Amino acid sequence: MTNSVTMTNNNSNLKEYIHDQILKDVIEGTLQPNMILHEKKLMEQYGVSRSPVREALIQLCSESILCNYPKRGYEVSTISEKEIQDIVQFRIAVECTFLMQYGPSITDETLQKLEEHIAEHAALQVNGLTALQYWTANMRFHLLLFSSYDNTYTYQKLKDALTIQTRFYAQKRSQRWQSPVFTERDVLHRAILDYLKQKNYTMASSILKADIEDRSTV
Template sequence: MSGKSSLKDDIYAAVLDDIIEGIYKQNEIITEKQLIAKYGVSKSPIRDALIELCKEGVLISHPRYGYEVVRINEREIRDVVDFRILIETGCFRVAAPTFTKEDIEELKNFTLNECWWNGKDELPALKHWENNMRFHLKLISYSGNDYCYRMVENSTGLLTRAYAQRFWDQRDNRAWNIDIEGHLCIIRCMEEGRFDLAEQELKKDIASFLDIICPNYARAVDL
């Protein structure tokens, strides 16, 4: 680590990674003293990184006490999933007339070769989630709308933390693997020229996140 700005960025990334990896769990308190001892650096870059994480809603500052890891509630998750459905299906609808056979083949190869591989069921749950998001970002990239791409990319940060928080909750025994079949179904519909059906399958695939993270909440709202 070198330079004040890079120190702050490195510590920011390290703390965020530790939250996702379950080292710091939801509602846990992190202190500046704790991080100073862990990283062997001065207070300034530690504080700057923690302030940035507070601005992004990852932490809450409790003066003279520490920084609490924010638990992402079900309503926030639902709102982000709804946002993704609107943006991703809208971009897909715009891009649909421009897809070539080569584009669809590229997407298929990307999905099979870069996002997944044989023995995928042995992948860690968080790797399954990472691969899932790589597929969605690749798909929206065909729209050519960089702003929408960045918005979806940014939204994955909150959903990644929500996914990790529920995963590391040892009281939760739900299955966490995200199936590739939904992605292949979208691609098959595209290969057949059934883009309306592909859009419906895309919506279903995004919404399926709620079944993993907060099924009871999703059912209560939808009924």
């Protein structure tokens, strides 16, 4: 984590910065489940007053990233297997339904972006990707595909669900979360793209479902 904040002294900006840094540390596995954060230590760490720290912590609690225990501090939340199963079911319902309904509206430009993403991913895999890098690339593929449907509300809900999955995998893998382990090709994403190009949305949706259910990538 950064030891000081070098930005204009605006409480809103400071709050967002501290919020994003704590979330980043949770996602990267630096902050593990059940760890306790204290306002005073965060104030010293970032060199700021209590107000932006408290506002950031309150927002993180509202997002279920932290839990506030009076006189004890703010605990990093643990995500259960049941929550992840629910998210997987949600993603299948949303992503596959949208693909079947709006697949014909996917433009050649989006298909090209997906092609470029897969190529970039393959190039990075030569030296091995960490689980975090691999999962982050997986998220980008799904969000890029979904962005073509131009539904801002559902896109944000999907992004939130993927963020929760990221936190879960970080806590499950612990130190291995940032170890270089993945070198295989992105077979399922390639198959999805190929069927999209063929306008075979039934097959594309079927493989998309398999990809969402696949836990081997993390």
